[in-house]
Amino acid sequence: MEKILRQEKLREWVDTLDDCEVYAPAFADSVWNFARVEAGTDIDLSHTNTIGSVKAFTFPQREVFFRFEKKDGVPVLTPTLPDPKPTVVFGVRPCDGRGMPRNDTVFNKEFEDPYYWARRNKLTLVGLACNQPHSPNCFCQSVGGSPHAEEGLDILMTDLGDRFHVKGVTAKGVEAMERGRDAFDAVSDADQTEVDKVHETSRSYPQRPIGDLDAISEALRESFDSPLWADMAQHCIGCGICTFLCPTCHCFDINDEVISPTTGEGERVRTWDNCQFPDFTMHTSGHNPRGDLGSRLRQRVNHKFLYFVENHKTQQCTGCGRCITECPVGIDIVAVLERVGQS
Amino acid sequence: MVNVEEIRDYAAGLLEKGEVKSVLGFRRGSASAFAEPCTITNVGEAASLVWDPTCLNNLALYLVKDRKQQAVSKTPDTRPVGIVAKGCDSRAIGVLLQENYFKREDVVVIGVSCEGTGVVDPRKLSAKLKGRTASRVTFAVQGSTSVAGGRTPGATDGADGINVSVYGDETETVIPAREVLADRCLECRAAAPALNDVVFGNTVEARDFNEPFHAAKEAERLSEDERWATWERHFDRCLRCFACRAVCPMCYCPECVVDSTTFVVTLGTSAEEKANRIRWCERSANTSESAVYHLTRAIHLAGRCIDCGECERVCPVNIPLRLLNTKLEKEAFEMFEYQAGHDIEQASLLSSFRDEDPNSFIR
Amino acid sequence: MTDNIYLPKIGRIVGIDEETQGARAIKTFKVEFPNDDGFEHDCGQCAMLSMFGKGESMISIASSPLVKEYKQFSIMKMGRVTSAFHAAKIGDFIGIRGPYGNQFPLDDWQGRDLVFIGGGVGLAPIWPVIQTAVARREEFGKITVFYGARTSSDIMYEADFERLKESVEVQLSVDAPEEGWSGYTGFVPANLMDKAPPPDNAIAITCGPPIMIKFVIQNLQALGFADEQIYTTIENKMKCGVGKCGRCNVGKDYVCVKGPVYSWAELKRLPQEY
Numbered sequence: 001m002e003k004i005l006r007q008e009k010l011r012e013w014v015d016t017l018d019d020c021e022v023y024a025p026a027f028a029d030s031v032w033n034f035a036r037v038e039a040g041t042d043i044d045l046s047h048t049n050t051i052g053s054v055k056a057f058t059f060p061q062r063e064v065f066f067r068f069e070k071k072d073g074v075p076v077l078t079p080t081l082p083d084p085k086p087t088v089v090f091g092v093r094p095c096d097g098r099g100m101p102r103n104d105t106v107f108n109k110e111f112e113d114p115y116y117w118a119r120r121n122k123l124t125l126v127g128l129a130c131n132q133p134h135s136p137n138c139f140c141q142s143v144g145g146s147p148h149a150e151e152g153l154d155i156l157m158t159d160l161g162d163r164f165h166v167k168g169v170t171a172k173g174v175e176a177m178e179r180g181r182d183a184f185d186a187v188s189d190a191d192q193t194e195v196d197k198v199h200e201t202s203r204s205y206p207q208r209p210i211g212d213l214d215a216i217s218e219a220l221r222e223s224f225d226s227p228l229w230a231d232m233a234q235h236c237i238g239c240g241i242c243t244f245l246c247p248t249c250h251c252f253d254i255n256d257e258v259i260s261p262t263t264g265e266g267e268r269v270r271t272w273d274n275c276q277f278p279d280f281t282m283h284t285s286g287h288n289p290r291g292d293l294g295s296r297l298r299q300r301v302n303h304k305f306l307y308f309v310e311n312h313k314t315q316q317c318t319g320c321g322r323c324i325t326e327c328p329v330g331i332d333i334v335a336v337l338e339r340v341g342q343s
Numbered sequence: 344m345v346n347v348e349e350i351r352d353y354a355a356g357l358l359e360k361g362e363v364k365s366v367l368g369f370r371r372g373s374a375s376a377f378a379e380p381c382t383i384t385n386v387g388e389a390a391s392l393v394w395d396p397t398c399l400n401n402l403a404l405y406l407v408k409d410r411k412q413q414a415v416s417k418t419p420d421t422r423p424v425g426i427v428a429k430g431c432d433s434r435a436i437g438v439l440l441q442e443n444y445f446k447r448e449d450v451v452v453i454g455v456s457c458e459g460t461g462v463v464d465p466r467k468l469s470a471k472l473k474g475r476t477a478s479r480v481t482f483a484v485q486g487s488t489s490v491a492g493g494r495t496p497g498a499t500d501g502a503d504g505i506n507v508s509v510y511g512d513e514t515e516t517v518i519p520a521r522e523v524l525a526d527r528c529l530e531c532r533a534a535a536p537a538l539n540d541v542v543f544g545n546t547v548e549a550r551d552f553n554e555p556f557h558a559a560k561e562a563e564r565l566s567e568d569e570r571w572a573t574w575e576r577h578f579d580r581c582l583r584c585f586a587c588r589a590v591c592p593m594c595y596c597p598e599c600v601v602d603s604t605t606f607v608v609t610l611g612t613s614a615e616e617k618a619n620r621i622r623w624c625e626r627s628a629n630t631s632e633s634a635v636y637h638l639t640r641a642i643h644l645a646g647r648c649i650d651c652g653e654c655e656r657v658c659p660v661n662i663p664l665r666l667l668n669t670k671l672e673k674e675a676f677e678m679f680e681y682q683a684g685h686d687i688e689q690a691s692l693l694s695s696f697r698d699e700d701p702n703s704f705i706r
Numbered sequence: 707m708t709d710n711i712y713l714p715k716i717g718r719i720v721g722i723d724e725e726t727q728g729a730r731a732i733k734t735f736k737v738e739f740p741n742d743d744g745f746e747h748d749c750g751q752c753a754m755l756s757m758f759g760k761g762e763s764m765i766s767i768a769s770s771p772l773v774k775e776y777k778q779f780s781i782m783k784m785g786r787v788t789s790a791f792h793a794a795k796i797g798d799f800i801g802i803r804g805p806y807g808n809q810f811p812l813d814d815w816q817g818r819d820l821v822f823i824g825g826g827v828g829l830a831p832i833w834p835v836i837q838t839a840v841a842r843r844e845e846f847g848k849i850t851v852f853y854g855a856r857t858s859s860d861i862m863y864e865a866d867f868e869r870l871k872e873s874v875e876v877q878l879s880v881d882a883p884e885e886g887w888s889g890y891t892g893f894v895p896a897n898l899m900d901k902a903p904p905p906d907n908a909i910a911i912t913c914g915p916p917i918m919i920k921f922v923i924q925n926l927q928a929l930g931f932a933d934e935q936i937y938t939t940i941e942n943k944m945k946c947g948v949g950k951c952g953r954c955n956v957g958k959d960y961v962c963v964k965g966p967v968y969s970w971a972e973l974k975r976l977p978q979e980y
Contacts, residue, residue, distance in 0.1 A: 330379025
């Protein structure tokens, strides 16, 4: 389904989603981030990219698996599977959209993750094509995506100035459009020509090149023991920015949080974890298979451009560039790949 | 004005004469318009050093990193390290010296005066650009006469502003410095490094920006309820990426009280020691746990924070962390006239006692 | 409704054996499923054990799959969860989920000699294979079990070894002998070289401290064992057990799913990340 939505009708459409939780980008504390849209308020789609990715909607930073307590000396476990309202997220950039099916793979393969899917099944992603890159660190096209990629999105919107071109990509997306059908107009030939032109132009901006992705995987395989890793991680501070902001990083920790030491009541909780932290792989004995920053940088890059490719035939990076832009010390995954490729 | 060539020559000289094993400095990176840290080890690399308002990092962090590396190395290289240091960075080195983290002769401080300006706050720039990315950020110099004519001491280069180009829109705009300089620079009392082996740039005494502790004082105007509401909102946003701790040169503890696992484990570490480690702070990024994290960290930095603002700069969600620390430094200053890192001969605040100290309980 | 992969079943400790004493004490726990919701497992598989309030640890299942009434776990006191196990009493409840991981391909080894080489608590992961091979004794050729411990009081499953001697060759060694010790004195790899089991038509299965495994494999190769004839198990820090949490990988393999059992031929192709 393809429709035209005049800018001033956006609110009308959003208002028809009144039984859903609606989220859209908002600029607060000098960053764009997804924020809850209160009924009857306007949404601002002039955003660059949000600092946090959409992964948090299906993989929140804190997920309680179950509560535990003791009744008559026997542990009683109460699962806390989420049961969210249908959630619609506007303004999702195509790089984040493409992150979603990659996360789906992780939370589906071999064992299905019920917490992830309880949220995922209720989630509708309304994408917004990037008419031009927001940042010099955008590289979606270098990892098989595009500024108007539909993969992972339920709806793709394209900003045509005074109006949006709106395309329902999945049944879920079409349904959300049906809800607001009165707000939409038909797509004229002129509209179609314009949207095609906007898409074509959006692809024409130079992006940071990675080159042949198969060759990169091979170079990474060959470079496992290279001294380059220690060199490239020389200034790494070992924080969690790159992975926490990444739309596809999904590693997590599981801990018991005791609420009452006297009754033994507590919660088993999943939280985001980060391969750059030293305790991520440290055995209880103190032995650490990835005991230095070089091996941890290698793990982050290899996971995305080698291991995931070997296991799932695609890169686990969608080129959003957050890890580059937000790194406090300038570690740049594209530059890393370039150096490994040249070595 | 600081002439970057002089910094390069000096660094090259240190390396050439073998007086240092490496020089920590700034270079242009591939990741953004902001400079990135670099460690140069040979004369040829000195040409890559830069100096401009995007040299944000406090490189003293890497002195700490080097110490830690040498401590576990089988063949430690204990030769001195050269470091490009702004006023605030030099105070970090000062605190590390006060705390005997290394010795004065272990470091060659290549001081750079921020003169009348300082460094750009990426957060303020982002607010101005509404999230768009700057592709070039430099000191503006309006009219070469201002340089050729020589500045009178006290004149602020900041008056000339900061040139900013925006990615995807290559027109250059000049933003007045006071609008995009980091708060710490606006409040800075010592823009030239007092601790140094050499200083490039003029020592500027009067700076026409904000009074010291301006931001902390502004924040204090709010009522207790308002302040708590503000910080509750900020702690709630915290991702617990620990970048603030990781980037802080003063957070050098090999393991941190807020971590739930024991990091320093040897064969001799008993199971009990690991099992009984108290979890002061859970990993969950929720308001209460993040409050414990940030408040614990702030307290542990009391009398030690030299206001380099790195914690605040690196925060991906822009939590104004510096306010927590400067509030405590303001107390230290007002109650004890203590300024962290200003005098390496001075005993550090929390390990000294004077009869005139105001708290009666300690007597 | 799909199974909740993170929700443990309730287990009850019905037996505790103190295997070894000291700072790194080992205890063996027999665990039943009071709610009758137990699972089957294969040789080499692991289970994620919970002490509610302390957390989870991945522990290999040390009992044979042929034993259906209970599962057995030998746990060394190491950190938060394992210390809680060591403080547990008979009748205490734990959480248990699994089984996880791959298995020793015992069926492929029919008709072949089996050489087991274990050290310390590393006997536990290969113990179910030994037990199963003994139960199906006629399917295999000669079975030899090498096992070494620091002292004779550190020998695990001591009573079981006595029974084992009836049907297989047992070669015990200790690093520090006490008076009256009749077995071999020295490290496991040396005992292996001393007895020199022939490689023809044999499979060697080894587990123990990393340094022991390293020298056992070197010695096996010296004895003429091909890489495909050598099997071992590896361990890494694990949290989910289901190939998602991202930390136990060795190269592209999540050990919790693709491991823990590897032939040396497979393992040497993977990066040294364990």
